[in-house]
Amino acid sequence: xxxxxxxxxxxxxxxxxxxTDRESLAVYGYDSTPEIxxxxxxVLLPGSTDEIIxxxxxxHGAGVTVTPRGSGTNLSGxxxxxxxxxxxxxxxxxxLEIDEENLTATVEPGVITSALHRAVEARDxxxxxxxxxxxxxxxxxxxxxxxGGLRGLKYGVTADYxxxxxxxxxxxxxxxxxxxxxxxxxGYSLNPLLVSSEGTLGIFTGIxxxxxxxxxxxxxxxxxxxxxxxxxxxVSAIIAAKVIPAxxxxxxKVTIRCVEEYAHVxxxxxxxxxxxxxxxxxxxxxxxxxxxxxxxCRKHRCSFFQTAQNPSEALKLTEAxxxxxxxxxxxRPTTILEDATVPRSCIAAMLKVIQECAKKYDLVIGxxxxxxxxNLHPTCxxxxxxxxxxxxxHAAFEEIFDAAISMxxxxxxxxxxxxxxxxxxxxxxxxxxxxxxxxxxxxxxxxGILNPGKIF
Amino acid sequence: xxxxxxxxxxxCGMCLPVCPTYKETFLETASPRGRVALLRKLQEGELEQSxxxxxxxxxxxxxxxxxSACPCGVNAGELVAEFTCQRKTEKGLGFMxxxxxxxxxxxxDRLESSMGPLRLxxxxxxxxxxxxxxxxxxxxxxxxxxxxxxxxLPARPLRQEIQEVTPAAREERGTVGFFLxxxxxxxxxxxxxxxxxxxxxxxxxxxxxxxxxCCGAPNMLGGDLEGMKQDARANVEIFSGYDVDFxxxxxxGCGAELKRYGHHLEDxxxxxxxxxxxxxxxxxALHRDELxxxxxxxxxxxxYHDPCHIAHCQGIRAEPRELLKLVPGLTFTxxxxxxxxxGSAGTYNIQRPEMSDxxxxxxxxxxxxxxxxxxxxSNPGCLLQLKKGLAEQLPQxxxxxxTELLAxxxxxxxx
Numbered sequence: 001x002x003x004x005x006x007x008x009x010x011x012x013x014x015x016x017x018x019x020t021d022r023e024s025l026a027v028y029g030y031d032s033t034p035e036i037x038x039x040x041x042x043v044l045l046p047g048s049t050d051e052i053i054x055x056x057x058x059x060h061g062a063g064v065t066v067t068p069r070g071s072g073t074n075l076s077g078x079x080x081x082x083x084x085x086x087x088x089x090x091x092x093x094x095x096l097e098i099d100e101e102n103l104t105a106t107v108e109p110g111v112i113t114s115a116l117h118r119a120v121e122a123r124d125x126x127x128x129x130x131x132x133x134x135x136x137x138x139x140x141x142x143x144x145x146x147x148g149g150l151r152g153l154k155y156g157v158t159a160d161y162x163x164x165x166x167x168x169x170x171x172x173x174x175x176x177x178x179x180x181x182x183x184x185x186x187g188y189s190l191n192p193l194l195v196s197s198e199g200t201l202g203i204f205t206g207i208x209x210x211x212x213x214x215x216x217x218x219x220x221x222x223x224x225x226x227x228x229x230x231x232x233x234x235v236s237a238i239i240a241a242k243v244i245p246a247x248x249x250x251x252x253k254v255t256i257r258c259v260e261e262y263a264h265v266x267x268x269x270x271x272x273x274x275x276x277x278x279x280x281x282x283x284x285x286x287x288x289x290x291x292x293x294x295x296x297c298r299k300h301r302c303s304f305f306q307t308a309q310n311p312s313e314a315l316k317l318t319e320a321x322x323x324x325x326x327x328x329x330x331x332r333p334t335t336i337l338e339d340a341t342v343p344r345s346c347i348a349a350m351l352k353v354i355q356e357c358a359k360k361y362d363l364v365i366g367x368x369x370x371x372x373x374x375n376l377h378p379t380c381x382x383x384x385x386x387x388x389x390x391x392x393x394h395a396a397f398e399e400i401f402d403a404a405i406s407m408x409x410x411x412x413x414x415x416x417x418x419x420x421x422x423x424x425x426x427x428x429x430x431x432x433x434x435x436x437x438x439x440x441x442x443x444x445x446x447x448g449i450l451n452p453g454k455i456f
Numbered sequence: 457x458x459x460x461x462x463x464x465x466x467x468c469g470m471c472l473p474v475c476p477t478y479k480e481t482f483l484e485t486a487s488p489r490g491r492v493a494l495l496r497k498l499q500e501g502e503l504e505q506s507x508x509x510x511x512x513x514x515x516x517x518x519x520x521x522x523x524s525a526c527p528c529g530v531n532a533g534e535l536v537a538e539f540t541c542q543r544k545t546e547k548g549l550g551f552m553x554x555x556x557x558x559x560x561x562x563x564x565d566r567l568e569s570s571m572g573p574l575r576l577x578x579x580x581x582x583x584x585x586x587x588x589x590x591x592x593x594x595x596x597x598x599x600x601x602x603x604x605x606x607x608x609l610p611a612r613p614l615r616q617e618i619q620e621v622t623p624a625a626r627e628e629r630g631t632v633g634f635f636l637x638x639x640x641x642x643x644x645x646x647x648x649x650x651x652x653x654x655x656x657x658x659x660x661x662x663x664x665x666x667x668x669x670c671c672g673a674p675n676m677l678g679g680d681l682e683g684m685k686q687d688a689r690a691n692v693e694i695f696s697g698y699d700v701d702f703x704x705x706x707x708x709g710c711g712a713e714l715k716r717y718g719h720h721l722e723d724x725x726x727x728x729x730x731x732x733x734x735x736x737x738x739x740x741a742l743h744r745d746e747l748x749x750x751x752x753x754x755x756x757x758x759x760y761h762d763p764c765h766i767a768h769c770q771g772i773r774a775e776p777r778e779l780l781k782l783v784p785g786l787t788f789t790x791x792x793x794x795x796x797x798x799g800s801a802g803t804y805n806i807q808r809p810e811m812s813d814x815x816x817x818x819x820x821x822x823x824x825x826x827x828x829x830x831x832x833x834s835n836p837g838c839l840l841q842l843k844k845g846l847a848e849q850l851p852q853x854x855x856x857x858x859t860e861l862l863a864x865x866x867x868x869x870x871x
Contacts, residue, residue, distance in 0.1 A: 023509050024483075026497050027490040032467050045482070072484065073469040090482030110482075112473070134475040325468075326527035333463045335528070384463060 001041035001083070005062060009044060009085070012054045016043040017091070028086055031074040032133075033420055034336050035384065040067070040081035045089045049168065049205040056203065057172035059085060059449060066170075067451045068199045070138030073148065075337065076418025078145065078198045078454055087203060089140045095119055096206070102180045104163060106208045109140025113147075116209075126214040128155035131414065132325070140204045146196035148414035152346070153372030154244045155212075157414070159195045167194055170445040180208060193440060199415050199451035201444040211282030215280035218246070219290040220314035222335075223297040224271040224304040228252070231273035232348035234300040235371050237345070238277070241296060243289045247278035248372030249321050252351065254358075255328060255366040256320075257381075262327040265319045271303060275371065276321045324368040331364065332381040334390075338397055340404040341413030344374040353403040354378045360399075361392040375413035402427070417455045425456055457538055462496040465489060465530045471522035476797045476815045477515050482532065485512045488522035495535055505543075513539065513668035515811060517804050518677075519764035524771075532545030537676065544679030557680045561670045562687055563694035564638070568613045571642055575609045601806045605840050607643060614645035622652050622662040629659035632663055632739070633700035633732075635691075635714060637707030638670050639836035647839075647856075650863035651736050652704040657750065657866060658743050665694050671710040677802040681720075688717045692729045703729065706736040706859055708765035708835030709802075715770060735766060737775040737834065744782060752868035753785035760788070760863070761819070761842065762795035763835030776858055780832060784863045792822040800841035816845045824850055834858040 001020075010018050019025065020042045029039045046052050058067050065084030072079050079086070093110035098120060105120055105127065115132040120127050130149035131137055135148065143165070148157040164178040177190035194201055223311060225231035235248060251259065251274040262269045267274060275297070279289040297305050308314035313429045329335040351367060354376070358365040369377040378400060380393045401411045401424050411417075411424045426434055434456055441448070441456075471488035472478050478487040485494070491513055497503040516536045523531035549557065560566050615636055640648045655662050669691055672684035691714075695703055705711045711733060714866050718727030740747065758780055766772045773795065780788050799805055799815035819842070823831055831846065831853055833839060839855060846853050 019485075021482075021508055022483050023494060023503060023506065023568045026503060027484040027487075030467055030493065032469055034466065071469055071472055088482070093482075114473075133469060136469050233811060320805075329466055329468075329528040333460055335466045431787075 001064070004043060005058075005064070005357065008058055009042060009055065012051050012058070013044050013046050017047065017338040028069070029070070029080065031072040031077065031079040033068075033075055033077040033080075033418070034334055035390070036077040036080065037200075038080045038082045040086040041083050043048070043086045043088060045088050045091050049174070052087065052168045052203055052205055053172045053174065055085070056168050056170065056396060060171045060447060063447060063449060065449045065452050066203070068140065068144065068203050070141030071112075071133075071136045073133040073137050074141065074145065074418065075339070075415035076187070076412065076420040078416050078418035078451070079141075081451075082453065084452075089138055092205065098123060098125070099180065100125070100332045103213055104180050104208050106164075107139050108205060109138060109143075109204045111139045113139060113142055120211055121214055124214045125211040127161065127209060127211055129158045129161060139207050139209075140427050143204055143207055144197060145414070145416045148370070148373075148375060149251060150247050150370060152370055152375065152414075154246045155246055159192060161209045162191050162195050162207065163210050164206075164208035165191055165194055165204055167204055168204035170447060170450050171200050174418070175202065178208070187348055189237065196416070198418060198454050200454055201442060201450065203450075215246070217283040217286050218278055218280040218314075219286050220308040221277045221290060221293055221297075222306050222317040222320075223275045223277065223302040224268060225273045225275065225301070226271050226303050227301065228272040229348055229352060230300045230302070231275055231371075232351070234275065234297050234302065235347065237296045237300060237343060238293055239372070241292055242280065243292050245289075245293070245372060246280040247276060248370070249276040250274070250347075250367075250369060250371035250376075251276075251320060251324055252367040253267050254364065255324050255368045258327040258331060258366055259320050259323055262330060263319065263323045265316075265323070267320055268303070274320060276318060278335050321368070324366075328379050328381060329367045332383050334382045334384040336380040336382060336393055336397070338378050338380075338400070339369075339375060339413045339415045340378065340400050340411060341373075341375040342404050342407045342409030342411065344372065346409065347371055347376070348408040349407065350376060350404065350426050354400055355397040357399050361396040363393055363396055365396070373413075374409065377439050380424060387454070398424075419454060422454075422456060457535065457542065458496065460495055460498060461535060462492055462499060463532070465496075465526050465532075466528055467493075467528060470525045470527055474521040474525045474796070476517060476519060476521070476799070476818075477811060479818075480811065480814045483639060486515050488516075488526075491516055491532050492530060495539055499753045506725065514809065517764075517797050517799070517801035517815075519801060520768035521531065521764065521796065524768045524795070524826065537679075539682045540679040543670040543674070544692075545681065549678070549680060553678050553680065557675050557678050557683050561638070561674050562683070562690075563684060564615055564641075564669065564815050567638060567670075568616065568642065571609065571613070574606065575611075578606075578609060600814050601809055605805065605844050607840065607843055609643060609658075610645040613707060614641040614648050615664075618649070618652065618664050620664055620666055622656050622664070624659045624661045625656045626659050628661055630661070630701040631699065632660045632662050633695050633698055633703045634662050634664040635668065635671070635703055635705040635707075635710055636664055637705060637710040637836060639840075640707050644836050644839060644857060646791040646861045648706055648855070651704075651859040654736075654740060654859055654866065655704065658740075658746065663698050663700060665698065666692050671713040673709045673713040674802070676703040684713075685720060688721055688726065690720070690834060692717060692726050695729060696725055700732065701859050702734050702739055704730045704734050704736055704739055706857065708735065708763035708770070709837060711735045712769035735770060735772055735775075737766075737772060737779055737835070740779055740862070741775040747779070747862075751783050751862070751865040753781050753784065754861070754865050755785045755828060757787045757789065757829045758832055759791040759823065759826040759830075759856075761798060761823075761831060761838060763833055764795075764797050764801070765768060765835055767795040776832070776834060779862060783862070786865075789826045789828055791826050791828075793818070798838050798841050798845075800837040805841055812841075816841060817849070819848050820845050823853060828853060830861070831855045831862055
């Protein structure tokens, strides 16, 4: 990048907010995606929409690429730039408004997800999307990746809550889409396109999300199943009984062993699966729902069932799920966490495929995740210094993704395509899918300067 | 540095929201994940030991909040400290470091006499004069900072006053070796006196070996691993001369260091020593039922700041809170971000004053919104830093060591 161009960027954001030294660039060369690194030429920390507009105009004119970044917890390489400009949203972190009449919140893109949770819950309101990284992930990143989380089954994902967006387009023009209205059929729906655009269509500068009343109560339950098939049947039976738990999380045998060895939470080593189930809502309703869940788990031969009687017991029951990733990640230096997702009726079949792949490629794969919405996290524990094992891991995941596609599922439920899943996208959406997506990209960003090389 | 410790970081970012310097700057270079990456790239030869890289690394407080948050067991703070130690070993100690870490700190008598002029400075009225006239502005900034941190010193260090054996005040249930931290002895002697009193009241004979040395933590901070090991060997030797059930300290920094003797010295007697070490809150909590009957009411609104060396390095969080809640009449409010560093961090508040002040301000804002009258903590570094901060920004809130408050409740004195 030319000095004169950097100087121009400097005049926009101020000298303090542009990083071009080797050391800084090195640590902006990664996000949470294993094995992928790529160095930007400059990192900018803009302080206003106006600055972003000016940056985009300048970069558009010069044909310099721009990649937005929140806290860098992306799991598909989406926040990495190869020789371009990285725009970090951290200074745009104001919670602009909580509108209790319209039940909306409006935030800048750098607001941390859990900070929004705390702010709205203090007013008895609720913003449900809760990605695993919510304590540090930004709302801008959540919207760009359409983040999910544990509450997806009952409450949906980020896309279900985005009502209005303010977006700076590739050429620096400002686009406003949606707003606070519940019904809006004027023209194409642009929000769903922008949500999950992974930084390739525009830079968000304002986000308005829907809020709902905070559930008044919650009951936490834990069940152990000696047989995997029974756990899967119990999940189907719970949903068929018209109970939609807020949380329906699953741990497989490998994960159970790791959790027990690491945290000694009292899980038996002879069970195939553990389910963590939470129902939330009106106290009278959830009491009925909890009873139904208990009955269905017992009917499907669970060997242990416990309902938490108070918050501290609930915390204890959720411990195994909360420590799952830690327990797995400690075993080996490199942790590859995937998010293949299938219709929930296929969970047992999917788990079988994962176990067979682990065996076939001689890998340790622990699986946990959101059983209720079919979004599993097969987690391969490996060592980046062992190229052969890494090769086998990729081969295993290729089979797992193909299986997910053949079951009517998807290659990524919540991490995005980015760089990591590019190869698999055509298999899922076909040529026509790629053609339509390219057309959309062309309409938004004809010069291709926004987060190039991602998705397709 | 073992390479595997660096590649264990999976860059998930769980450390970012708990890192005090990241929360202030939102810069990846000021985050634990970034520091591990810098160290890794250094070892891989992608980066050199540039001034800038050292500057980025030195912004780490080594508060180890990141280690508590890390799913993979990476301890970025410790890795940076290890790097600093390695560098010092290769480069050798500077003249001042040699003087302070090797010739002053390990010798309690020298350390104590070095405080003499300071005491005189305070008592003669010169301090008041210097402060009023703003004379410190004429000295280098670190000196001005140090002077500002210094509370009124006790007349004599506790080590010189305390009897070597304090008998149990009732039927003896065991013997405790008391590790008296340097700063506790020199500055917060009232708190350590309270600690000994509590132990004695609970039936412990308390042995405070007069020849014990510094725990070695200042050496570690200065990157002087060998100096730390010298202190450690001496202390293990000294305490092994007594038959004690526990080795107790009321200094979080000492406790964290003493518990690591086994790790650093890699010998049996050091491991046995470390296995006996307890933070005072751990030992007191064992006797919570008895304590409950012994404590008298204190009508106070209290909150608790977790010292990093206690919460993150020793994993002790519940005990201090439990003990406070035993005091009748006391209202305990949880402090927001209670286990976030206060910015003291050894000598960080002198070396990185600007960042330290930002972190301190955040802590004080949280104390303000807790609505507490008294802030409790149990580490001398935090006590110094917070005492100064409160005096300047929140004078209505007082600060006490955990054992001071408990001892007063036991005496039935109003605080």
